[in-house]
Amino acid sequence: MGFRDMTAIMLATLAALSPAMPAAAQEAPTADGILARLDAAQTYSTLRSEATMSITDSLGTRRTDFINQARGADDTLIEFTSAAEKGQKILKNSKELYLYFPDAEEVMRLQGAALRQSMAGSDISYEDMTGTRTRRLNYTPRLERKEVIDGRTAWLLVLDAKTKNVAYPKQEVWVDAATFLPVMVRSYALSGKLLKELRFSDVRMAGGRPFNGRITVRDMMKTGTKTELLFRKVEVDVPIDPKIFTLENLSW
């Protein structure tokens, strides 16, 4: 789910969700209601963002710039623009994830163990990006409590996976009580071991809607590593050519 949260602020809204949900959810907060608001707050019809990923590990800190374009709950195209990774692209739809490298004549479909590899050497794995970004389809929520975290009042939801086709069988999500954006997400293995932690901050507005401008990701299986995503420019509901989300377009 790590990358889903990262990209969630850039993701397409399923238009039907937003208008109907808020009132009911605010009056009587339920786990399902909060989760619906969370999905809605992170979903956009179209989104285009320019961002920098700062990766800190044993090699030091390096920066990678990329452009992210998304549509609805499933489609994402990431194109790296930094000199070291220039031309590399990642295309994701609801079922598959493809990589394009400028030195390769074939587009690569990632599957199996390869999905666990790190994206651009960061704390985010390709597996984090797979599947739909609508959590309600994959998780059953349970409302634990309301608490203040990182200075923001948040609902703590515990999500248990309904299916095995998700990266993490269990998650804890702290949802901002005011904006319904995520404040922190902790993802666990089936054994209960903490695998990944995401913290969200720098709330800003884009297209009249709030979004988290900074995400800090830590892969808890690594020591001394950290990945920070800083969104410099975010545009929502902008026209995006649907062709860019096709496999044929990937190698162009």
Next chain:
Amino acid sequence: MRERSRRAHGIPGIRLGAIAWRNVLRNKRRSLLSASAIAVVAAALSFGFAFFGGMKKELAYNVQTFTSGHVKIANPAWEKSRMLNPLHLGVADGEAVVRWVEAKPETAVAVPRISFEAWIQRGDRRRMVRGIGLDFTREKAYSDYPSLLVRGREPASGAREVVVGERLAADLGLDVGGKFTFTTITRDRSLYGVTVAVVGIARYPVPALSVGTFAASIVKVQEWLRMDGSVIEVLAKLRDGRDANLTAAGWNDAMATRGLEAASWEKSDISYALMQFVTAIYNSMAVMLALLGSTVVVNTTMMVIFERRGEIGALGAMGMRGGELVAMFFVESVIIAIGGVAAGSAVGSGVTLCLAKTGINLGGLMNGIELDFPSIVRPAPTLATTASAAGLAVAVAGIASLLPAWMAARVRPVDALRE
């Protein structure tokens, strides 16, 4: 008293050698039996010593050429976790280190290398392979790389071209002019994919290299893996007569300041240590084989003694001393052993010389073994190995004859003559 006196003084003018030679010829079939046992031992030892000598020689060449050089410079942390392919634990500014090594008077030639993991996806099947980044200009002097090519040419520097191991190419249906795409993990642990053109097919003397590797220009490999000028190791071959252990020790002070370590090939490669172990096992087996052969000598000598008991008694009655009797049987055994060893060494050396030319193909046995053992072993017979085998066989035969000879010396002439 008289008898004791004669035995104490011995038989004047006795020629033990002549008597022993006559006795050898008295029962030719039995002598032939003893000699044939010694011949088999001598032939086996002669071949075995040459075989292992040849294998060690070729293993040393393979280790020095493809794995460790005479001296290998690498990051010690990389060695410890090499199974994880930690490309970030390399030799920073590899070119500078190569030049430093090249400038040393003891260095004959030095090369930088990068070894990395990769996989080739064919449908749902993923084939794990190993890529090797080589400086082909320097490799010409270091490994005579062009001589390894069975088809095509070396990759051009800076081109997306590779030479593929012969067996790997056959498995993937690749040949010169073909292409394939591999995926690898870069120095910063990111995935990267590359499509390369096959410009050459190589047959390496190390099966693991032919079965699972492709080689590309080190400049391109550095670019693909984002190595930032670093390499994984620098290998050096030394001028003749230079000691690898001493040289490595001498270089280590300078290398330590760069966080690197220089190690001699005998210490840095497991294959050679394994070979030493196998040789020790073979030497033990050689001794066992010699002991087995000695039992034949003991048996036949014992039979001779039982048959010639009356004669032994007569010799004793005539005044032959115990020591002379022992010496006589010892000389008999040595004469037989020399004959057997001569025949055995001739056969063993003949077979060894033939196999030294054709080689013994161990390719099938070495498949899947990621060590530097050669696929074709050419036994290396030397005067020393042949002489060692012959000496061991003669010594064992001589020593084996001592026990029955000693028993013969204890026979009382009176008892023997009465029987």
